[in-house]
Amino acid sequence: MALNPIKHADWEIAEEAEKEMLTIYKIGEKLGLTKEELLPHGHYIGKIDFMKVLDRLNDKPNGKYIDVTAITPTPLGEGKSTSAIGLVQGLGKLGKSVSAAIRQPSGGPTMNIKGSAAGGGLAQCIPLTPFSLGFTGDINAIMNAHNLAMVALTARLQHERNYTDEQLERLSGMKRIDIDPTNIEMGWVMDFCSQALRNIIIGIDGVNGKFDGFMMKSKFGIAVSSEVMAILSLATDLKDLRERMGKIVVAYTKKGAPVTTEDLQVAGAMTAWMVDAMKPSLMQTLEGQPVIVHAAPFANIAIGQSSIVADKVGLKLADYHVTESGFGAGIGFEKFWNLKCRYSGLKPDCAVVVATIRALKCHGGAPVPVPGKPMPDAYDTENVEWVEKGCANLIHHIRNVRKAGISPVVCINAFYTDTAAEIAKVRELVEAEGERVALSRHWEKGGAGAIEFAHAVVDACEEKTEFKFLYMLDMPLKQRIELIAKEVYGACGVDYAPVADRKLALLQDDPDVSKMGVCMVKTHLSLSDNSALKGVPADWRLAIREVLIYRGAGFIVPVAGDISLMPGTCSNPAFKRIDVDVETGKVQGIF
Amino acid sequence: MALNPIKHADWEIAEEAEKEMLTIYKIGEKLGLTKEELLPHGHYIGKIDFMKVLDRLNDKPNGKYIDVTAITPTPLGEGKSTSAIGLVQGLGKLGKSVSAAIRQPSGGPTMNIKGSAAGGGLAQCIPLTPFSLGFTGDINAIMNAHNLAMVALTARLQHERNYTDEQLERLSGMKRIDIDPTNIEMGWVMDFCSQALRNIIIGIDGVNGKFDGFMMKSKFGIAVSSEVMAILSLATDLKDLRERMGKIVVAYTKKGAPVTTEDLQVAGAMTAWMVDAMKPSLMQTLEGQPVIVHAAPFANIAIGQSSIVADKVGLKLADYHVTESGFGAGIGFEKFWNLKCRYSGLKPDCAVVVATIRALKCHGGAPVPVPGKPMPDAYDTENVEWVEKGCANLIHHIRNVRKAGISPVVCINAFYTDTAAEIAKVRELVEAEGERVALSRHWEKGGAGAIEFAHAVVDACEEKTEFKFLYMLDMPLKQRIELIAKEVYGACGVDYAPVADRKLALLQDDPDVSKMGVCMVKTHLSLSDNSALKGVPADWRLAIREVLIYRGAGFIVPVAGDISLMPGTCSNPAFKRIDVDVETGKVQGIF
Known part of the structure; x- marks a missing residue:
């Protein structure tokens, strides 16, 4: 029996649902995975051997491809993941074969500001805690692969400084690359928000003198901004991954030529760390639909998409595959449209733009909410004028989706404080724009609340699309x-x-x-x-x-602007509230 | 059919054996694990829910407890892991119920000098590749838990500098700790050998000025040297782990008082990252005996033991449990004896000292072999004098084991180039010392080659022990x-x-x-x-x-001496030789 989200926190709802969740073997069965294709990680999470699946289903036509994006969000997010999960649950209620692809949460925000990224209310993925705490380890694999390139680069700088050409040749058959230490492209990564590592100096000599590295400026970014993460999102198969891993530009020679990971002879080993991470992970919605989880780039500082491999697998295994693009449509959908679809060759059938009354009010003039602080009072009282004014942002995003040649579906992600007049105003303005709009109560009611939404998406998927890119690659x-x-x-x-x-x-x-x-x-x-x-x-x-x-x-x-690839940890970080019940091993406080 | 190790590399033997290896469910059955106690990671690796096992078997008496250590090794290692696995296989041939506990390899040596740490020849653990490449993710969990403390520390330094007491209180109820930035105890960790990160300066202000951290000296160590790794080795249960995680000293106040992870309110979140890592992993020998893998500290720069939890579980599940202490008995056994056994309360029944003719020759005057270079010719020809002289090192270690009040068993880990006269000389000298000695050909012949060795250990386990520590904790x-x-x-x-x-x-x-x-x-x-x-x-x-x-x-x-907690990457690193077969996903070159 699902708990009431008005009275219970997300983690309480998840915990209750986890008592009766399906085993991962059952979820695998729902997708038609063979025993060899499903690699369990415990009894409720798995990985998918995508190469076996794509081989087996090579000739099967793809399902419908639905991207979920949102209007420009408030700092609290507008329930894009929640709506993607809600849609999957709604399609499930219609009896459709369905799958979702979402991104894995980064340890940075989880430990800093925001808890789970698994949806909310009655539209969530479970099990919640492992999902929030590193899950099946893919981000760690990326961190290791990425940092190994930096190990290779920095050791090389030291060896090339310490030895003559002849010594290098004799020690290891190494040819001098002559890297310019003032022209390094790559930094290190860590999956936390750590402003202290943004600008650093490394290789300071200590007791080991010239064997303590090469002194130079360096930097750390958050792991989800890593180029290796972008490659995981975009690689179409392992061969493609291997090729891309070798093309990463680490630095430049003193003559200005790029130095790649292949030049440092480290691209193969980096790929070795990624073989397992290439396999998408699998979990379930609160209502037992399969959710594929793969890659974790943010959209403000990276590509912002779950992986191409996850979508390829989902499209073969389900009739409706829902994928999610990070943050608002301005940056998330734009990258789905012009980068992800370009590299995958896949064409979307429909794009959902999620809006909340809260965010529309914010765009219309209400005070901006601050994470960790109580919501401003303005959000508790009806204000149709703010909503109307804020719809300009929604309309802007609708038009962007149309520029891609596909039909948008607007999902009003309802909250129980929204009023009928506020909702009616959004419907009126979207319909005036000639587009589909659905009110969805998945947060409050799960799949049963998302029936109108699911029908709107099914309808939209039947429409003819003329998908086209914003720019061609020959444009300067x-x-x-x-x-x-x-x-x-x-x-x-x-x-x-x-x-x-x-x-x-x-x-x-x-x-x-x-x-x-x-x-x-x-x-x-x-x-x-x-x-x-x-x-x-x-x-x-x-x-x-x-x-x-x-x-x-x-x-x-x-x-x-001044956006950084390494966010900072705030003065009231989420990690303060996280602890473990040592009798049961349950993690508490991630929400 | 096992391959001949004289003609085939370790990885070839492992690959051949992996075609017919048992599923992890079968290995779980051999140990008597219930379905809930065994958490599969794929079909051939698992994790053990140790809390369930220890609860269920609380009243069952422990099996025999055998530590495997070695003489002072050459830089190539003397087959301590190989002999531990060989012993388990030998005990298996005798029909004994048996388990092993070994450490997980660190990415540092795997990518730098040494490939697998899973044994060698016909005494190995499989599957080999995942074992060498992060396995079930425990080292990554340690890295994250450890670095989260540094995130908390460095963010705190920035916030305390940027805000007044009153602002701190208002922002987050934070009380000023007044950390002394010139007296920081802890550094960051990464699981690679990266000399460039030994001595660094962090928190240099960039475009964000005073929000770019607090400028100070800092350092990185290899993850396996982390105090969190030591805690994983030594914690007796989750409650103990949580308490230890909160006592880590990160820095000192300006008045000289220690600042702990608990003071930084980060110990609970650090523990959250460790809940899964607390569960020992499970794999198998080439001959299908269960091998528990847990923790990864080196013995030269850390505690050098697999975990207390792994041993507690193994001793409940098997009649003979073989654990392994890092490097030579001088540092590895000493820490098993005076640290691990003190914290666990467990008493060993027997300690094996592994010796090779090669290492004895090296101690006796032969040229020291260099990893990655061909063996000096001296090792191909009989030289009883070198062996005899080198036995002084072996005898020294035998006497150390006796100081702990238990009987040593010397295992001559045979190589096919050893001569009868060389082996006879070792037997003669050990027997003159009054101790058991067994020649073991597990490297060449697997368990069938380790029968004499296994019998010697079974015998020794029947002897009465008077285990005692070298020092008591009230000694200055x-x-x-x-x-x-x-x-x-x-x-x-x-x-x-x-x-x-x-x-x-x-x-x-x-x-x-x-x-x-x-x-x-x-x-x-x-x-x-x-x-x-x-x-x-x-x-x-x-x-x-x-x-x-x-x-x-x-x-x-x-x-x-000049030993560093962050090793350096050499000029001819192992990562150069590692790559992936993109058609099959197989990793090549880790050996």
């Missing part, structure tokens, strides 16, 4: 960045810091790179690069501060 | 260090660097600390603190450079 890099800024974000133009300008000019001349995609790093809290601006900001220019090159993942990364 | 710290140095290593005395002297004086006055154990950090390649000295070095003094305090693990750590 700056022109593409400007297209994204203007068409997707609504900017008037783009300004480049000198270093970004210089790098883009170099990259534009590089025939390998100029054909790569563009993966923007930008705040998710605004359509603009200033997180304080709500609604649809006007009269602003996008400021590109830096450009990173992810040659392995296959894109360049323009970094907008 | 310096006196204990001198006792270990003189009695176990054969030093003439101990010299302390000023910082070590100062710290020991302070610790001796601290009633909590002066009752803790002593865990030496010292090279394993010599009985002395100079790795070049072979045999039984005479007329030398142990130099203590530094003293660390692991209050959570429950010991102080005197650091001898």
Whole structure:
């Protein structure tokens, strides 16, 4: 018997449901996995041997492909994961064969601000605690693969400094690369928010003198921003993964040529750490539908998508496969559209834009809620005017989805404090825009509350699509960045810091790179690069501060505003409230 | 059909055996585990829910408890793991109910010098590749738990600098600890050999100014040297783990008081990351006996033992439980004896000292072999004189085991190049010392080659023991260090660097600390603190450079010589030779 989410916390609902959850073997059966294809991790989580599945089902046509994205969120999130899970549960209630693909939560936010990323209320994935605490270990594998490249780079700098060409040759057949220590592209990663590791100096000599490394500037990013994570999201198979792992640019030679992981002879070993992580993980919704979990990049600082492999597997195993794109449609759907679908060759049938009355009010003028603090009073009282004004943000995202040539479905992710008039206003404005809109009460009622939503999605999937990219890869890099800024974000133009300008000019001349995609790093809290601006900001220019090159993942990364690849831990972090019941081993306080 | 180890590499033998290995469910059955107690990780590896097992078998008497250690090794190792596995296979051939507990390999050596740590020849554990590449993720869990403490510490330093007392209170109810940034005890960890991270500066301000951390010196150690790893080895249950996790000293206040993980309110969350890691992992020998794998500390820089929990479980589930202590008996057995057994309350029935003709020759004067280089020619020709001279090292270790009040069994871990005269000389000298000696051909012949060895161990286990510690905890710290140095290593005395002297004086006055154990950090390649000295070095003094305090693990750590807690990656690292077959997903080159 499911608990009432108005009275009970997410973790209480999950804990209650976990008493009766299906074993992973039953979930595997629902997907039609063979015993060899399902690798159990305990009795309630598994991994899928995707190579065996894709081999076996090569000739089977794909199911319907549904992306779930959202309007520009408040800092609390707008229930995009919740709605993806709610949709799956709703489709389950309609008797459809269904699967979901979501991302794994990062330890950074879990220990800092936000607990679970497994949905909420009666639309969640279980078991909740292992999901939030490293799950099947994929992020750790990425961390190890990534940092091994840095071990190789930094050891190499030391050896090349300490030995002559002849000594290097004799010691290990090593040829001098002549790396420029002032031109290092890559940093280290850790899956926590640790501002103290953003800017560091390494290789300071100690008791071992010249054997204590090579002194230079370095940096740590959060693991989910790693290029290796992007590669896990985008690799279509193990061969593709291996190739991409070798193309990661670690540094440059003193003559300016890129030094790759392959040049450092470390790409094979990095791939070895990733073989298990390439297998998508499996868990279940509160109502027993299969949920595939794979990859974990944020959309503000990375690609923001679950993996291509997860979607390929889901599309073979289910008639309806629901995937989720990080944060708002401005950054999440844009990357789904122009990066993920480009690399996978898969075409979506439908895209859901999730909106909450809360976020619409915020975009319309209500005070911005702050995580960890009580909600401002403004959100408890009806205010149709704020909702109406805030719908400008929703309409902006609807139009973006249409630019991809597919039909949007707006899901109003209902909260019990929403009023009929507020909801009616959203319906009115979306219908005036000519698009489908469904009120969904999955948070409060689970799949039974998502019937209207599920029907709207099934309908939309029957429509003919004309999926097309925003830009083709022969368009010059700056022109593409400007297209994204203007068409997707609504900017008037783009300004480049000198270093970004210089790098883009170099990259534009590089025939390998100029054909790569563009993966923007930008705040998710605004359509603009200033997180304080709500609604649809006007009269602003996008400021590109830096450009990173992810040659392995296959894109360049323009970094907008002051967003950092390593978030900071706040003064009231979530880890304070987490503990373990030592009699039962149950983890408490992740919510 | 097992392959011939003279003609085939370890990985080839493992790969062949893996075609017919038992499922983990069968291995669980052999141990009598219930379905709920065995948590599969794929079909050939598992984890054991130890709390359920120990609850169920609380009243069952323990099996026989056998520690396997070795003489002072060459840099190539002397087959201690191989002999532990060979013994288990031999006991299996005798029809005994048997289990082993070994440590998990660290990514550091696997990627740097040494491949597998799963034994060798026909005495190995399988499946080999996952074992070598992170296995069930415990080291990663340790890395995350450990680094989370550093996240808490460094964020705290920033917040306390940036805010007034009143602001801290208002933001998060935080009370100023007033940490001394020049007196930080703890560093970060990573499970690779990365000399560039030994000495670093963190928290350098960047674009975010005072929100980019607090600038200070810091350091990385290898994950297996982490105090959290030591705690995993030594915790007797989850309650004990939780308590120890809160006692880790991270830094000191400006007044000199210790700042613990509990003070930083991070010990509960650290424990949450460890709940799964507390469950020992399970795999099998080439001949299908159960092998428990748990914890991974090296013995030169850490406690060097598999976990107390693994031994407690093994002793309940099998009639003979074989555990293994890191590196030579000088450092590995000494810590088993005075630390692990003290904390567990378990008493060993027998200790095996493994010797190879190769290592005896090395101690007797033959040139020291170098990993990655061809063996010096001296090892291919009979030389009884070198063997005889080298036996001094073996005899020294035999006498150490006797000081613990238990009988040693010497295992000559045979290699096919050993001659009858060389072996006879070892037998003669050990028998003259009044102890059991067995020649064992497990490397070449598996369990069938270890029958004499297994019988010797079964016999020894029937002997009455009078197990006693080398020192009691009321002995002053310096006196204990001198006792270990003189009695176990054969030093003439101990010299302390000023910082070590100062710290020991302070610790001796601290009633909590002066009752803790002593865990030496010292090279394993010599009985002395100079790795070049072979045999039984005479007329030398142990130099203590530094003293660390692991209050959570429950010991102080005197650091001898120039040994570092972060090894370096060499100029011809193993990772160069590792790659993945992208058609099958098989990892190649770990050996």
